[in-house]
Amino acid sequence: MRVGELSRRTRVSVPSIKYYLREGLLAPGRRTGPNQAEYSEEHVRRLRLVRALLDVGNLSVAAAQLVLAAVDDEDRPLHMVLGTAQHAMNPSAELPDDEPTARARARVAELVARRGWQVVERNPGWPAAVEVLATYERLGHRDLAAALEPYADAMETLAAKEVEAIVAGDDREQTVEGAVTGMVLGASLLTALRTMAQEAASARRLGSRAEPGRRPQVDRRSSG
Amino acid sequence: MRVGELSRRTRVSVPSIKYYLREGLLAPGRRTGPNQAEYSEEHVRRLRLVRALLDVGNLSVAAAQLVLAAVDDEDRPLHMVLGTAQHAMNPSAELPDDEPTARARARVAELVARRGWQVVERNPGWPAAVEVLATYERLGHRDLAAALEPYADAMETLAAKEVEAIVAGDDREQTVEGAVTGMVLGASLLTALRTMAQEAASARRLGSRAEPGRRPQVDRRSSG
Numbered sequence: 001m002r003v004g005e006l007s008r009r010t011r012v013s014v015p016s017i018k019y020y021l022r023e024g025l026l027a028p029g030r031r032t033g034p035n036q037a038e039y040s041e042e043h044v045r046r047l048r049l050v051r052a053l054l055d056v057g058n059l060s061v062a063a064a065q066l067v068l069a070a071v072d073d074e075d076r077p078l079h080m081v082l083g084t085a086q087h088a089m090n091p092s093a094e095l096p097d098d099e100p101t102a103r104a105r106a107r108v109a110e111l112v113a114r115r116g117w118q119v120v121e122r123n124p125g126w127p128a129a130v131e132v133l134a135t136y137e138r139l140g141h142r143d144l145a146a147a148l149e150p151y152a153d154a155m156e157t158l159a160a161k162e163v164e165a166i167v168a169g170d171d172r173e174q175t176v177e178g179a180v181t182g183m184v185l186g187a188s189l190l191t192a193l194r195t196m197a198q199e200a201a202s203a204r205r206l207g208s209r210a211e212p213g214r215r216p217q218v219d220r221r222s223s224g
Numbered sequence: 225m226r227v228g229e230l231s232r233r234t235r236v237s238v239p240s241i242k243y244y245l246r247e248g249l250l251a252p253g254r255r256t257g258p259n260q261a262e263y264s265e266e267h268v269r270r271l272r273l274v275r276a277l278l279d280v281g282n283l284s285v286a287a288a289q290l291v292l293a294a295v296d297d298e299d300r301p302l303h304m305v306l307g308t309a310q311h312a313m314n315p316s317a318e319l320p321d322d323e324p325t326a327r328a329r330a331r332v333a334e335l336v337a338r339r340g341w342q343v344v345e346r347n348p349g350w351p352a353a354v355e356v357l358a359t360y361e362r363l364g365h366r367d368l369a370a371a372l373e374p375y376a377d378a379m380e381t382l383a384a385k386e387v388e389a390i391v392a393g394d395d396r397e398q399t400v401e402g403a404v405t406g407m408v409l410g411a412s413l414l415t416a417l418r419t420m421a422q423e424a425a426s427a428r429r430l431g432s433r434a435e436p437g438r439r440p441q442v443d444r445r446s447s448g
Contacts, residue, residue: 011320045364052359058315079426086419091282096235117424125419132413135276136405140269140398143389144406150385151410152417154378159421161374163429165367174364181360182368186375187418189356191411193375195310195349197383198407200341202303205387 003029006039010047017047023061025050025068049177057184063088067184071176078166078176085180089187090124093131104133107145111152162186227253230263234271241271247285249274249292273401281408287312291408295400302390302400309404313411314348317355328357331369335376386410 007014020026026046029037046068053064070076070084095101108129112119119126129148136144166179231238244250250270253261270292277288294300294308319325332353336343343350353372360368390403 048359048363052363056317056355056359079430082422082426086422089415090419093280112420112424115424117420118427119420119423123420123423125416125423128416129413129420131280132409132416135272135280135409138272139276139401139405141402141405144402144410146389147382147386147406147410147413148417150382151414152421154382155414155417155421156424158371158374158378159418159425160428162371162422163425165370167429177363178365178368181363181365182371183422185356185359186368186371187415189353189371190375190379190414190418191313192349192352192356193372193379194383194411194414195314196336196341196343196347196353197376197379198306198310198387199343199347199349200336200339200380201383201387202306203342204384205391206303 001039003037003039006043006047009044010051012047012051020047020050023065025061025064049181052181053184056188057089058188059088059184067180071180074172078172078179081176082166082179082183085183087124089184090128092124093127095127095130095134098134100134100137101130103137104130107133107148111148115152115156117156225263227261227263230267230271233268234275236271236275244271244274247289249285249288273405276405277408280412281313282412283312283408291404295404298396302396302403305400306390306403306407309407311348313408314352316348317351319351319354319358322358324358324361325354327361328354331357331372335372339376339380341380 001009003014003017006012007017017026021028026043029039029043032038050064050068053059053067054061059067067085067088070081073081095105108126111117112126133145133148136142162182165182166175225233227238227241230236231241241250245252250267253263253267256262274288274292277283277291278285283291291309291312294305297305319329332350335341336350357369357372360366386406389406390399
């Protein structure tokens, strides 16, 4: 298909497609003339993945480039591809050498040890977690760090299921792409569900959000 | 204090401070001369919050502006301030009118109804969740949507605790700022812990990540 049809099929504008081609996020089409190229179903598929990582997963173009290069490298073991996706999702934190950081480091190391998590300190989540805890303290909200244990409980349970699903796959290409997609877009899904669950918990705790002309809804769970 | 000391205290460069002043993220100091202003502890505190929202919470400057304006408006009820933070964290999704979107909408509506979540469709998490599920289907990874229920379980449990902690506060300013901080930075903390937990789950399931010269670590949980 021509670039116009590729654009229609994927709802991605031609200028955006050309930008992705220049940035190497999309492989060039097969040249059929001086200003013409032919694109395949493979391009449709890849373009959808590019848009998903950028628009739904909120990766930067640079981060998406790294992730896609890792997906495309057939010699790279699955766990290294996933490691690249993890780096893309946790912007590398430059941790200052101060008291809150030292306390946060100790807290995270203790969490990892107590849970028996086999995690290397290079794991990009490690400094990212330290940074959030240190920031809570600097802002005078040390109480927020109380969320660490319930958060870790929840993520431990989810991660076990996610890894099980990844391991169950048999086709390499499908498995790698699915694993990366679930890792990147899963973070957006978690944030979305947390947002909804917070409203629900707030309504349950405080009564319905006051909205003009809107009666509090019946709590369907307690009413049957 | 002068701008130089404000910069030293907060480790934020003077040009960045001037940028935040121009963008209204930071209130002007008290004018003490034609090119001189005096800043207070209030500025130190606010500057730390600005940096936390931008650098640790990954909000855009525009999103941080909205959130801080909401925090500063003393007449705004807490739930509306939190609603603003929720919008800032879930980039508004323009949902296409296609089959995957229709199926994803039905799936999320069914989830909300079954769990008795009192959530309005305007909640920014709602379209964001629909978008992720529809994207999974478009990419040929419908199996990833199986994560919806365990994710919702986890977020329901966490949200109840988060709302309880917010409600427990008594000082309005401290409560609002803490709630917003926990909401925005909490998403980064969840992503960080998920990243670590995935590595731990993967090591547990597949054996240690192969690293040259590095022996698999002993699983501390099962050995003690």
